[in-house]
Amino acid sequence: MSSFTESLMQRFDAAPPAAERVDFALNRRKMPSTAVERLPGIAEIEHAYFGSAGANAPGPSPLAAAATGSSATAELARSLKSANFMPVGSLDFSRDDGPLSPSLASRLKSSGNLGSPHGFSPVFSSLPAIRPHALERDAPEVQTIRRKLLRGAQVLIFQAGYSGKRFVYEHLRELGVRLTILDGPESWAKCLLDEDVIEAYIELDFTDFGSLFERALDAILDSGIAFDAVATFYEDAVAIVARIAEALHLPGNPREACDRARNKRVTREIMRVHGLPTPKFMRIDDAQQLEAAAESVGFPAILKPVFGAASMGVHRVESMEDLQNTYAKVRSMMNVETDTIWAQGNEMMLEEFYDGDEFDADVLMSQGKVVYVSLSDNWACWEPWYQETGMNIPSIFPPAQQTELVNLATQTLHALGFTDGAFHVELKYTSRGPRIIEVNARMGGMCVRDANLRCWGVDLVEEHVMTALGIPIRPPKAPQPLTELAQAAVNAPYSGVIDSDDWLEELQAYPECKVRRYLKPKGARVVGPEEDMPDWIAELIFEGPSVSELLHMMEQALKRLRVPIQPLDERARRGWFFPSHAFPFQPSAVIP
Structure with a gap:
């Protein structure tokens, strides 16, 4: 064992049992081809940072120097704190934030160690001290180290969202993240505790929104768990997560930024103040x-x-x-x-009203910098409800106009005051140029995570949680698309009852059809446009080397499918709605 590794083990008491020291096998969920990656141990990381000389090079290792009380101790502490890796030891509650009652503020102040044993987060229990700038590089070996940092971290997920987000928590568990979910008594996510996907479940009544913040903090403190991060993948919880992170002195976006984005009117007002185009x-x-x-x-x-x-x-x-x-x-x-x-x-x-074509920008930020952007084309919505019908990635819009859209998305995030995490920005390119529809301060839903992972090799789930832990990120985006993808959100063309549970199976004839997902079971009552906003009844995903070819293929495939709905009113019977009249199925009407 090298002196570097030796000093590490001395710093953190005894080494864990052999069963806990094995390398963690990371299964990249839903990548274009299966890839299992073995994560390196301490000695390999040491070699990556110090070269062939390793930690045996002349002079003490950084961690050994810190352990022996040398002048490097202060530098190490500053380095860790600046990266938000180490929970703040002494909390200052002298500033009155308004929502905290005196009793809760007192409880937070007297709770002692909000961090983990040894004054370090669990993410440091098997790793050397890493200065922030060492992680601010886009390189495969650095990404491996970032993933290693996730292992053992205690992360609180505030509200699980709908059951379709199960993959988020399963993937984080695969990465070795120790998850706790805080949600209501009726949440589907309670079953994840029995399935060993999460380690704890904090139950809370969400009906009294006015007292939710204080009750949530009380429940978190009652759990006795020293959390290293609080995060959410659910729109409703974005604003309160920012407040909880602030109260616990954990990394996170400014609550003011989250409030500005959550209120669409305030978003417009902030954009106007910053000279950005607004309706x-x-x-x-x-x-x-x-x-x-x-x-x-x-x-x-x-x-x-x-x-x-x-x-x-x-x-x-x-x-x-x-x-x-x-x-x-x-x-x-x-x-x-x-x-x-x-x-x-x-x-x-x-x-x-904005004319033109709609787009989504999926953005990752780290310490105030935009470090990843992916633009996808949204298909024309079913009006007047603006119900989504599908998307494709990568965008096939002209490159110059794509750049304009990306620039507006990133300028808006900066104007709102965001610094870290995943964002889903909805835009239009109009006859007057790019315009913002709205900013979502969380990862996009439906197939957004899989689309970015398959096309560019970037996993928004793990990147978002890394930022919640204060880990600097530089996602290794592929220089060219790994694959191209088109997704259809199939809407009910009329109201009625689903009469089949296998109506999508004939799409097996298309090798490009990778996902056939039923969103409504046989016997379900569905809403069509004659009543209200149509229900989604299925999701389809096609993959291949060319978006243009996939679009044509999906249109033909869907038109051949029988509508599996027995109508409530026979006069309402019609075929599928498909946006073949607009971009990307037709040339854009706003580009000369």
Whole structure:
């Protein structure tokens, strides 16, 4: 054993049992081809950093010097703290943040060690001290070290989201992350405890939103777990996670940034202040403001809740009568009893309609820098609800206009004040140039994670959690697409009852069809456009070397499929809705 490794073991008491020292095999979930990567041990990491001389080179190792109290101790502490790897030892509650009651502030202050044993996070229990700049490189060996840092970290996930996010927690478990989920008593995620995907489950009542922050902090402290990070992959939880991270002195985005992005009207106001392009818009608190809003914005326009998600309540309106009727309908469904997202408020806004084509920018930030961007094409939505119909990656939009879209996305993130994590930015390229639709301060849903992983080799799940732990990231994006991908979100063309549980199986004839996912089971009642926003009933993913070829193939394949719905009204029967009239199936109407 080298002196470097020896000093490491001395610093952290006894070495763990042999069974816990084995190299962790990382299975890259859903990569284009299966790849199992063996992560290096301490000696190999030592060699990577110090070269062939290793830690036996003249002079003490950094960790040994820190352990013996040399002048390097202060440097090491500063290095670790600047990377947010080491929990702050003494917390300052002299600043009154408002929401904390005196009793909770006192409890946080007296809770002692919020970090882990030895004053270091578990991510350092088997690794040498690494200065932040050492991880600020885009290299395979450095990415391996970042993944190694995840192993053993105690991460709190605040709200699990819908059951389709199960893969997030399974993958983090594969990486050796020790997960705790905090969610409600009825959450599907409770089963992950019995399945050994997570180590603990903190149950909390989410019905009283006003007291949620303090009750959540109490529950976290009651758990007795010293968390190294708090994170979420769920839209509703973004703002409260920022507050919890701040209260526990854990890494995270400024809560002000999360609040600005969560409120779509405030996002517009911040963009305007920073000189970024914004639409005409007006706040609506009650029906009496509709006429003034219509006069200010004009028609056509978009009516939307400022705290919505997944296109909930988003409608195109064409006239004053349409606006009044749609406003009444949307307000009637904004009930906290049916969806807790409305606990954040029922304010709405009317904004100028954008022509053009829609795009998504998936962005990763680290310590204030944008370190990864991927642009994908969104297919035309099913209006007037703005229900999503599909996407493809990489984008086939002209490169010059792609650059404009990416620049606006990154400028907006900086203007809002974000510093770290995964972001899903929705944009349009209009006849007047690029415009922001909204900023989501979390990883995109549906197939976004898999699309980025398959196309560019970048895993948004692990990168996001790395930033939550304060680990600097530099995702190793492939220079060329590893594969190209198109996804269809299949909408119910009319209301009725699903009459089959195998209606997608004929798509097995297409080797390019990699995913056939049923979103509604046989016997399910589904909503079509004659009632309201159509339900998604299936998801399809095709892969191949050319997006253009995949688009043509998917259109033909879907048109041949039988609609597996027995209609409630025979007069409503129709074929599939497919956006073949617009980009990317047709040339863009806004590009000369």
